[in-house]
Structure formats: structure tokens, C-alpha cells
Amino acid sequence: MNIGDKVRLVHSKEEGIITRFLQNDVVEIEIEEGFRLPVLKRELAVVSSVEGQFFRGQKGSQPAEKSAESRPSGIRAEKGIFMAFIPLNDREIALHLVNNTDWDLPYALTQPSERHQRGLSGGVLKAKSSVKVQDLLIKDFDDWGTFVFNCLYYTVGFSPERAPLNKRVKFRANTFFKNKRKAPLLDKDAYLYQLDADEKIEQPVNAQTLKEKMFEKNEPEPAVPPKVERPAAVIDLHIEKLTRDFLTLNNAQMIDIQLKTFEQQLEKAIASGMDEITFIHGVGNGVLRTEIHRRLGKHKNVQFYQDAQKEKFGYGATKVKIK
CATH class of the missing domain: 3.30.1370.110 (Ribosomal Protein S8; Chain: A, domain 1)
Structure with missing residues (x-):
């Protein structure tokens, strides 16, 4: 199971989309009414596209489901943007970008230096798709530098307004090589990093809450003189x-x-x-x-x-x- 997969509850008729994985084998799904429910993984069954086509063909009256590209307002999988590092051998590793959401993503992946930036990949990463960026040498891990990912969220037709995603990543060996699991869509073992894991979707501002915050008394913090670094002689x-x-x-x-x-x-x-x-x-x-x-x-x-x-x-x- 992956974020964005369509699933059915085993002991009821509800269907939904996986939106998050919680602790203790609990999965959060969003049903058609827009409600999100925590459900044990063993209580879910993945609905395959083949199954849907078969039953629609038997009924003969329901239109075929539109693809992610042609669906104007069917954004269900909000999150699921990954950098996936797939080992090729004991020396090389391949960097892929994976978009497991229902959004199309105009994006750029760059590496900054002191005065310049180096473009690694750019374009439009379609919903439910991936792109290979480059091969990297494992022995040069400490020299990979910083990756900067920027993207917009786009879909045809009406959709909720979404702020751009800007992510700056510098990997550390003591955590990078511990996070190995199946990469969504690629279905291969990879060192996986989710770029939108901590992204917060902005909520409408409550006028009363805003007014209360404006009149809150903020205690001034004591000024701490900055510590000046002593240069070499x-x-x-x-x-x-x-x-x-x-x-x-x-x-x-x-x-x-x-x-x-x-x-x-x-x-x-x-x-x-x-x-x-x-x-x-x-x-x-x-x-x-x-x-x-x-x-x-x-x-x-x-x-x-x-x-x-x-x-x-x-x-x-x-x-x-x-x-």
C-alpha cells in the first residue's frame, strides 16, 4: 500500500484514498464524503484498476474513470513527493524524483554554491509519475552538497489554493542509510526522503482568533549580546x-x-x-x-x-x- 492508493474497507462498503500512515499499522484514509478515518491496515483491501474496469464493464452503464491528467477537480492524494535513491551496485546510486500525488508539479531541482546554482532537473512532473535525475557515487556522499527542490501545485479546473513547496535538503549518513524502503510507483528498494512530509496546508484565518492575538501582551525577552567570532591573526x-x-x-x-x-x-x-x-x-x-x-x-x-x-x-x- 502507498499514499494515494484506492482502498476498500473489508467489513463495510466504504472506499477511500490513503492519505497517511500512522503508528501501530494504522492507516488514515479519506472517504468520498471528505472525512478522514484511521483504520487498521488489515481491515483494508487495495482496489486495483483492473477490478474497477471489470465491474464497470459488467454493469455497462457507468463511464470509465478518468486518468489523473484529465480529472479536473479530483485531487485526492495531497501528499507524496519523494527523492528516491535506488542502489545500482555497491558503488553507484540513482536519484529519482517521485510524484505520488494527484497534482501536476512544475518543478526545479538545483544545487547552490557560494555565487551560483547548478540545475539538476526541471520541467513538469505529472501526477503519479517519476523521473530519473542522475547517478551518484556512494564514495562521494559527503560531497553531494545541498539539494533545493521548488514546485508549484497545478491541476486542470477548480482546485483548492495551494502554496508552493520549497525544500532545502542536506543529507547526513547516520540517518540517510537507515531509511530504506519501497519507493512508491517505482516499486524498488530505495533510500527514501519525503519532500512534503512537514508541509502544512494553510487554513483560513479565524477573525476572532486573529483579534485575540493582536491584543495579547508579549513580554519582552532580555537582549542577549551576540557572540562575535574571533578571526585568525x-x-x-x-x-x-x-x-x-x-x-x-x-x-x-x-x-x-x-x-x-x-x-x-x-x-x-x-x-x-x-x-x-x-x-x-x-x-x-x-x-x-x-x-x-x-x-x-x-x-x-x-x-x-x-x-x-x-x-x-x-x-x-x-x-x-x-x-
């Missing part, structure tokens, strides 16, 4: 030390990153009570050194600055004495 501003994407940057972008790092580390040094800090900026064409000296000359918390460690860096480093 020597800060290397060479661009390859600051970003892995330096090969994609032009000169102006590099200078911008270097100056922002310089200012951030200088302010941290001042806030944390350091007496001095040294910045390695290199010689180059002198643009970075000149701009750093210009800003130091106007800073109210700088006592003086001078070229540092000339025997090691030449004129490629500046020591700053803080007031």
Missing part, C-alpha cells in the same frame, strides 16, 4: 582561498569578494577585542593593496597600519594596529 585574501568558483569570476567580482572579506574580518577583529590583525593581499597590480590602505586610513578604530613581514611577503601584506 593572519587573513589570506588571495581569491583562491576565498571561493572555489574563482575561475568563473572577472576581475571586478574578485576584488569585490576580497574587499568584503577584508571588511568583515576587520570588524570582527575590532568587535572581539584584538589588538592587531594582518591581511595578505599580494603584490599584483597594487589595486587591492591601494584600496585596503585607503579604507584603513579613514577607519576610526584603526590606530595605524604598515607593510608587514617584508622579508616573507615583500609589499604583499599589511598589518593593522587596532585602537
